[in-house]
Amino acid sequence: MSSTPATLTLAARITQQSAPDLVAALKAHQNTPLTVDASAVKHIGAPGFEALLAAARSWQAAAVSFAITAPSSAFIEGLGHIGLTAEEFGISEG
Numbered sequence: 001m002s003s004t005p006a007t008l009t010l011a012a013r014i015t016q017q018s019a020p021d022l023v024a025a026l027k028a029h030q031n032t033p034l035t036v037d038a039s040a041v042k043h044i045g046a047p048g049f050e051a052l053l054a055a056a057r058s059w060q061a062a063a064v065s066f067a068i069t070a071p072s073s074a075f076i077e078g079l080g081h082i083g084l085t086a087e088e089f090g091i092s093e094g
Contacts (some may be wrong), residue, residue, distance in 0.1 A: 003033065004033070005032075005033035005034055005035040005043050005065055005067070005071040005075045006027070006029050006032060006033065006034050006035070007034075007035045007037055008025055008026070008029060008035070008036050008037070008038075009035060009037040009040060010022070010036060010037065010040060010044070010048075011041075011043075012037050012041060012042045012043070012074045013041070013042060013043045014041065014045060014047075014048035015042055015045050016045055016047070016048070018048075019045070019048050019050075019051055021046075022048055022051045022052075023051045026052075026055045027052060027073050027092060030058070031036035031062060031064060032060065032064065033064055033066070034064075034065070034066050034067075035067050035068075036052065036066075036067065036068045036069065037069055037070055038068050038069065038070060038071040038075045039069075039070035039071070039072055040072065041071070041075040041078075042072070042074050043057060043074060043077075043078070044074070044078045046082050049078065049079065049082055049084060050085075052068065052089065053084070053088065053089065054081050056058075056062035056088075056089055056090065058069075060081075061093070066090070067090060068089050068090065068091050071086070071091055076091075
């Protein structure tokens with residue numbers, strides 16, 4: 001098994017309708033180190049954040065590496081709109 005994390009690049013728009021696709025993509029990498037590239041995100045709704053937060057917690061519980069990298073400004077702004085923080089996702093701003 002490779003110790004290099006797989007990379008999942010988020011879509012530009014993650015809505016209630018597309019969130020199940022994100023969940024499926026995350027499940028495809030379950031129990032393996034994963035880096036989620038959030039640089040292309042222009043819009044992400046609560047269902048997308050819910051999927052990512054559940055994944056982050058699941059990977060953490062399994063002691064498997066999970067990181068969200070290069071969050072776009074829209075991603076960070078979206079977190080604030082729903083009352084979450086970058087720290088809850090292990091993202092260090094700045």
